[in-house]
Amino acid sequence: MEKTIIGKIVASHGLRGHVRIYPLTDEASRFKKLDSVYVGDETKRRQVESVSLHKNMVLTKLEGVDNRDQADSLRDVFVSIPKEERMPLAHNRYYISDLIGLAVYDTEGRDLGQVLDVSTGHANAVLTVKGQGGDSLVPMVKEFIQSVDLEKGQIVIKPIKGMIK
Numbered sequence: 001m002e003k004t005i006i007g008k009i010v011a012s013h014g015l016r017g018h019v020r021i022y023p024l025t026d027e028a029s030r031f032k033k034l035d036s037v038y039v040g041d042e043t044k045r046r047q048v049e050s051v052s053l054h055k056n057m058v059l060t061k062l063e064g065v066d067n068r069d070q071a072d073s074l075r076d077v078f079v080s081i082p083k084e085e086r087m088p089l090a091h092n093r094y095y096i097s098d099l100i101g102l103a104v105y106d107t108e109g110r111d112l113g114q115v116l117d118v119s120t121g122h123a124n125a126v127l128t129v130k131g132q133g134g135d136s137l138v139p140m141v142k143e144f145i146q147s148v149d150l151e152k153g154q155i156v157i158k159p160i161k162g163m164i165k
Helices: 028-033 068-072
Strands: 003-013 018-023 036-039 046-054 057-062 078-082 103-106 111-119 126-131 134-139 145-149 154-157
Touching: 003 028, 003 036, 003 057, 003 068, 018 028, 028 046, 028 057, 103 126, 111 134
Parallel strands: 103 154
Antiparallel strands: 003 018, 003 078, 018 057, 036 046, 036 078, 046 057, 103 111, 111 126, 126 134, 145 154
């Protein structure tokens, strides 16, 4: 079963086992709709007992995490859901996990490499494309991205001179 990471536990919160989750989704409010999640590499889902939003964090109480020590032991662990339970996205919006690994071609059909990473800490998302000449950064804006085809597993870009190594 494929999973989609939706957050990362970054700290404990309080003394009763709550954790702070940094959401890796545009919709942090989606956590309020979850009944259960996978924590790290666990194969059994944990029930979500409570959720509240505070600033840019999700404060969550998970089944089986009942004190600060247990919560601290989950620091830096990812939280995920089955791929089938993801929320639908608007047109031309993509899950990062769906973009990683896609082949990248230019408008002439030349193979430029593969999407290695997607960073979102900018005004727009930026693809890291691993090609023969090294890693290149491609902003996810309509001036450069011509098409994204998840079924074909490819992205077609119109790079400017010097963009691709």
